[in-house]
Amino acid sequence: MPHPSTWLKVTPAGLYCEPGGFFIDPSRVVDRAVISHGHSDHARPGHAHVLATRETLAIMTARMGEGRAGVTQQALRYGEALTINGVQLWLRPAGHVLGSAQICMDWQGSRAVVSGDYKRHADPTAARFEVEPCDLFVTEATFALPVFRHPSAEGELAKLLRSVALFPERTHVVGCYSLGKCQRLIAMLRQAGWDRPIHLHGAHVAMCAVYEAMGVRLGDLRAATVAKKDALKGAIVLAPPMAVADRWARRLNEPVPAVASGWMRVRQRAKQGGVELPLVISDHADWDELLDTCCAVQAPEVWVTHGREDALIHALSLRGVKGRALHLVGLGEEEEDAAPAEDPVA
Structure with a gap:
């Protein structure tokens, strides 16, 4: 059984599923893109083929204009499985915003989940986050410091x-x-x-x-x-x-x-x-939610994208989980939840 790191690659354009031939939330224009949600640091215009939830496609079209949110679009419901070049693909709710999804992939018996941005608290406008056990979990780290524990x-x-x-x-x-x-x-x-x-x-x-x-x-x-x-x-x-x-x-x-x-x-x-x-109302997971989620998915390896990558990787190592910082370009640039220019807790 191949480890997900052998088929999920980090490229200048973003995460690339090699056997499936598609990118996830690419930062550059690509032929095939799977989009987790409609925020501009994850959903960019100009891709030829775009797959996402119906809601995300509607949000992208409203923000970018007809034709710019994918020359062709394909909507996928939560839990609906699709096979692309032998890769089984399905979406799970991420709880971040309307239509936000985790990208779940299974190839030759190994499973990777790219969570996009997510939160664990209930939101009347978004389907609640669902845990998908996997071999490799890709998580954000926007608020990955112990000081960030969101109140109710x-x-x-x-x-x-x-x-x-x-x-x-x-x-x-x-x-x-x-x-x-x-x-x-x-x-x-x-x-x-x-x-x-x-x-x-x-x-x-x-x-x-x-x-x-x-x-x-x-x-x-x-x-x-x-x-x-x-x-x-x-x-x-x-x-x-x-x-x-x-x-x-x-x-x-x-x-x-x-x-x-x-x-x-x-x-x-x-x-x-x-x-x-x-x-203090956030659409991102706080410190405890990040750690709890990484443990709940039971993945022995976690890749960390934008945010406090080092802090989260260290905390996961103390729990026996291998971590890797991806340093993906262009993520984490949403207006009010982007990281401050200067360290606010130094």
């Missing part, structure tokens, strides 16, 4: 709602990434009983429409740009993180600047960004 997302959202109740004359503007975080916050607010309109920065409108088209109900959403200042008293506005401290937010009614991100665990980062209400 529901508890963090409760902080936002308490602040809204405490300052009913002010507008709470929450910085969040346009794909995944925005829609998750909206769905969580609805679950918490917030049935009032939620106002959106223009950059968030299109992706919310895609989620709605895919069956995710988000309720009453309105454009913040055209709303009158008085109408936004006591309102919740969702915007890109960069817009929170920008002139755009100053037109709101005494705005309370907030940001929802795993990096809000680092107080210095929140302070530097002028964030009055940091919300």
